[in-house]
Amino acid sequence: MVLLQIHEPGETPVPHDDDKGLAIGIDLGTTNSVVAISSDGKPEVLRDEDGQALVPSVVAYAADGSAVVGGMARQLLLDRPECVIGSVKRLMGRGVGDLKSLAGTLPFDVDTADGGQDTELSMVRLKVAGHRLTPVEISADILKALKERTEEHLGGTVDRAVITVPAYFDDAARTATKDAARLAGLQVLRLVNEPTAAALAYGLDKGAEGLYAVYDLGGGTFDISVLRMEKGVFQVLATGGDAALGGDDFDHAIAGHFLSQRAAGRDAGEGSDPLTSNEAKIVLMTARLAKECLSRQDGGEWMLGMDGDPSRHALDRTMLESLIEPLVERTIHICRGVMEDAKVTPTDISGVVLVGGSTRVPLVRRKVAELFGAEPLADIDPDEVVAVGAALQAEALTVGSDTLLLDVTPLSLGIETMGGMVEKIIPRNTPVPVAKAQEFTTYQDGQTAMSIQVLQGEREMTDQCRSLARFDLRGIPPMTAGAARVRVTFAVDADGLLTVVAAEDTTGIEAQVEVKPSYGLTEEELSAMLHDSMKHAAADMSRRLLTEARVESERALMALRAALEVDGDLLSAGETSELEKVMAQVEEANAGDDRDSIAAAAETLENASRPFAERRMDRGIRRALGGVSVEDLEQKTEQLEKPEPVAAKARGL
Amino acid sequence: MTDTFSGNLENTVAQTGGEGPGPGPASVAACWSCKGPVSAGALFCPVCEAVQPPGQMDHFQRLGLQAAFDIDPDSLDRLYFDLQRRLHPDRFATRTPREKAFSQSQATSLNEAYEALKDPLRRADYLVHLRGSGVLREGCNQINDPVILMEAMELREALAEAQTREEVDRIATETEADIADCLIGLSAAFRGNDLDGACGLTTRLKYLTKLADEARVHRKALAEN
Numbered sequence: 074m075v076l077l078q079i080h081e082p083g084e085t086p087v088p089h090d091d092d093k094g095l096a097i098g099i100d101l102g103t104t105n106s107v108v109a110i111s112s113d114g115k116p117e118v119l120r121d122e123d124g125q126a127l128v129p130s131v132v133a134y135a136a137d138g139s140a141v142v143g144g145m146a147r148q149l150l151l152d153r154p155e156c157v158i159g160s161v162k163r164l165m166g167r168g169v170g171d172l173k174s175l176a177g178t179l180p181f182d183v184d185t186a187d188g189g190q191d192t193e194l195s196m197v198r199l200k201v202a203g204h205r206l207t208p209v210e211i212s213a214d215i216l217k218a219l220k221e222r223t224e225e226h227l228g229g230t231v232d233r234a235v236i237t238v239p240a241y242f243d244d245a246a247r248t249a250t251k252d253a254a255r256l257a258g259l260q261v262l263r264l265v266n267e268p269t270a271a272a273l274a275y276g277l278d279k280g281a282e283g284l285y286a287v288y289d290l291g292g293g294t295f296d297i298s299v300l301r302m303e304k305g306v307f308q309v310l311a312t313g314g315d316a317a318l319g320g321d322d323f324d325h326a327i328a329g330h331f332l333s334q335r336a337a338g339r340d341a342g343e344g345s346d347p348l349t350s351n352e353a354k355i356v357l358m359t360a361r362l363a364k365e366c367l368s369r370q371d372g373g374e375w376m377l378g379m380d381g382d383p384s385r386h387a388l389d390r391t392m393l394e395s396l397i398e399p400l401v402e403r404t405i406h407i408c409r410g411v412m413e414d415a416k417v418t419p420t421d422i423s424g425v426v427l428v429g430g431s432t433r434v435p436l437v438r439r440k441v442a443e444l445f446g447a448e449p450l451a452d453i454d455p456d457e458v459v460a461v462g463a464a465l466q467a468e469a470l471t472v473g474s475d476t477l478l479l480d481v482t483p484l485s486l487g488i489e490t491m492g493g494m495v496e497k498i499i500p501r502n503t504p505v506p507v508a509k510a511q512e513f514t515t516y517q518d519g520q521t522a523m524s525i526q527v528l529q530g531e532r533e534m535t536d537q538c539r540s541l542a543r544f545d546l547r548g549i550p551p552m553t554a555g556a557a558r559v560r561v562t563f564a565v566d567a568d569g570l571l572t573v574v575a576a577e578d579t580t581g582i583e584a585q586v587e588v589k590p591s592y593g594l595t596e597e598e599l600s601a602m603l604h605d606s607m608k609h610a611a612a613d614m615s616r617r618l619l620t621e622a623r624v625e626s627e628r629a630l631m632a633l634r635a636a637l638e639v640d641g642d643l644l645s646a647g648e649t650s651e652l653e654k655v656m657a658q659v660e661e662a663n664a665g666d667d668r669d670s671i672a673a674a675a676e677t678l679e680n681a682s683r684p685f686a687e688r689r690m691d692r693g694i695r696r697a698l699g700g701v702s703v704e705d706l707e708q709k710t711e712q713l714e715k716p717e718p719v720a721a722k723a724r725g726l
Numbered sequence: 727m728t729d730t731f732s733g734n735l736e737n738t739v740a741q742t743g744g745e746g747p748g749p750g751p752a753s754v755a756a757c758w759s760c761k762g763p764v765s766a767g768a769l770f771c772p773v774c775e776a777v778q779p780p781g782q783m784d785h786f787q788r789l790g791l792q793a794a795f796d797i798d799p800d801s802l803d804r805l806y807f808d809l810q811r812r813l814h815p816d817r818f819a820t821r822t823p824r825e826k827a828f829s830q831s832q833a834t835s836l837n838e839a840y841e842a843l844k845d846p847l848r849r850a851d852y853l854v855h856l857r858g859s860g861v862l863r864e865g866c867n868q869i870n871d872p873v874i875l876m877e878a879m880e881l882r883e884a885l886a887e888a889q890t891r892e893e894v895d896r897i898a899t900e901t902e903a904d905i906a907d908c909l910i911g912l913s914a915a916f917r918g919n920d921l922d923g924a925c926g927l928t929t930r931l932k933y934l935t936k937l938a939d940e941a942r943v944h945r946k947a948l949a950e951n
């Protein structure tokens with residue numbers, strides 16, 4: 074039987090076996106991004122013709138909306154700052170209030186007109202080259218460019234990736250990263266924390282065992298994680314950081330110094346105009362050049378040429394260090410807190426691994442060495458190690474591996490209670506995945522809805538924590554006040570993302586949970602973006618659904634074959650051949666590209682095999698009642714190496 | 727394809743004994759994938775190898791341990807790692823949505839069990855609850871022993887009045903020693919099945935731990951001023 078293949082106009086059949094394609098590792102950084110690929114346990118960093126692995130996370134937009142990413146975009150920054158945007162990672166899942174200004178001016182052109190929405194509590198919109206873009210869309214353009222580059226290099230499609238995020242990224246920033254990948258046509262296999270990825274790469278490469286600290290100071294974020302490494306297990310004991318502290322802040326400090334020097338060299342009235350956002354971008358870029366230069370040499374002079382009125386600025390390393398010292402001190406303070414959380418002292422730590430370009434700054438190395446009482450390990454490239462870890466994890470997730478990454482939640486998760494207090498539900502440094510349930514009740518007779526504010530942070534009061542979302546529970550059965558028992562379960566998955574499920578306990582009625590992400594995009598906004606900006610988004614989506622239907626149906630086939638192998642004698646020859654006919658139809662449907670036929674065939678199979686399943690259960694129960702335990706039964710029927718049931722194991726000990 | 731993620735309880739069709747909490751050895755559930763019989767609490771279907779939803783069992787059973795206060799932290803880690811190696815969502819990244827969901831709930835249950843047993847205080851509290859459920863309904867939160875109550879109040883007062891790091895350090899050191907004593911006492915109480923004694927010691931351990939935390943905070947505040 075040949076099934077008719079129907080495609081949407083313009084949509085071409087997709088190639089098969091997309092499961093066998095390579096999955097890549099992406100370090101999506103504030104300043105630079107890196108892609109790596111691993112096969113047979115051998116990771117390789119992707120490089121351009123000049124041997125460069127680092128792709129600047131900078132995007133230049135043309136009037137028609139087309140984007141240029143990387144070094145070329147960065148070169149355009151000085152000439153056409155209004156079309157160029159960088160450091161967008163700092164804005165992921167952030168509101169306008171979170172942005173950092175330079176002398177009162179943001180190095181971004183923020184669109185404040187937001188259709189009457191509460192701009193304080195929604196994601197930032199930026200104006201670039203006449204377009205109005207969210208950080209998610211700009212990140213998607215970076216990811217798209219990385220994806221295309223990798224495809225060119227490999228000569229095939231890449232549609233799955235492990236993407237790293239700062240360990241200290243909150244739920245909003247993680248969701249924003251996942252959304253960006255979706256816009257770029259990439260399926261995120263896992264969001265991995267940057268220090269954990271670095272530990273994986275370092276540990277596997279050096280065969281490190283014991284307690285290690287990973288100090289990761291990037292362009293815009295700081296993370297410190299304490300991990301236990303042994304025999305392929307990477308267990309994070311505690312993590313901490315600051316999602317808005319990085320090399321960019323060093324640049325801000327230097328730029329602020331240059332600007333005050335410039336102001337001091339002039340009369341009060343002159344040149345006191347506020348900076349334009351384009352000027353802010355240029356001053357910051359000059360500051361960055363000065364910082365990089367002073368990591369290698371002791372002093373130098375830089376020029377700011379704004380308003381056709383250039384000024385010269387000398388800076389030596391001592392001065393630079395006094396400018397950035399408070400920032401470095403902050404990271405050291407955070408390190409102490411994380412060690413306390415992990416219940417370890419510096420002497421327990423076997424080694425400190427340095428990650429992130431900002432750890433090249435000599436002052437950073439000195440302070441870290443001082444804290445841990447040992448020279449930090451820098452025998453890895455701090456810019457590339459995170460991408461390498463991501464690639465290793467991408468291979469582990471798709472091909473399989475024996476290594477195990479056990480990570481934790483970086484921030485406590487709580488809810489608002491009476492009087493603006495925060496009740497912590499999941500404390501920081503809890504291993505993920507984790508789920509905690511909390512019971513709520515109504516305070517009015519007949520109340521059918523309630524609103525719950527979810528917060529992330531360590532402080533006691535609501536206004537000092539970050540609002541993640543507001544959940545509206547509806548459909549609570551009307552009862553007297555205090556009688557309803559609404560059980561809300563907060564679950565954080567292995568990506569560090571939160572989901573909420575609610576049910577009324579006395580009636581068992583599921584309450585509907587409506588999520589309004591505080592700084593994220595709603596599902597509608599995201600769909601609109603997918604629809605508007607990506608011609609192939611629909612094709613991507615349908616391909617994903619097709620793959621899912623196929624995986625599901627293959628699982629069912631495989632299960633039935635295994636069952637026939639052990640219990641095939643429960644069917645007559647006629648019944649067996651009938652069932653085999655249906656199985657052949659499922660195989661045929663799976664070979665095609667029509668999701669609906671695959672689903673329909675799978676359902677037919679489920680119905681056709683139901684009597685067989687019932688007879689198997691009967692046999693199982695009869696054996697159980699007849700004194701043969703299911704374990705014994707399993708042992709008898711085992712052909713392959715099977716995992717031991719945990720109950721049996723418990724008795725053996 | 728319309729099945730809900732029903733747990734074992736709903737699918738359990740035969741209960742043929744087994745004592746205490748957790749699944750008896752002979753209770754049978756239906757595998758969600760091949761629909762055949764699986765013993766309740768099994769991690770994987772022996773026929774089609776599909777990961778199963780986590781069974782109802784206590785934290786010790788979940789990690790394959792005897793319910794006891796004295797556990798070897800290294801073997802606890804070993805059991806936890808071995809189970810996570812097979813059940814963690816990273817092992818199911820390319821599987822069906824349902825396998826992913828079951829792996830996540832298995833890993834979640836494992837983490838919960840590990841967290842509850844790793845820390846001696848939480849382990850003591852849990853074990854009292856487990857052994858004494860029905861007997862000690864309020865758990866071990868009530869300080870009704872006047873001796874313990876006095877000791878707690880005096881130590882807190884001393885800490886609040888401590889002006890120097892040396893004084894705080896002295897209280898902290900004493901507290902650490904008391905905590906060590908408490909743990910030795912707890913071990914003996916549980917071994918001797920003295921639940922009341924264990925409950926009292928758990929209460930004492932709770933406030934001592936709190937006191938140690940407060941001493942740390944106090945010490946930090948003194949260091950920063």
Ligand SMILES: [Zn+2]
Nearest residue numbers: 757760771774
């Ligand atoms: Zn099965």
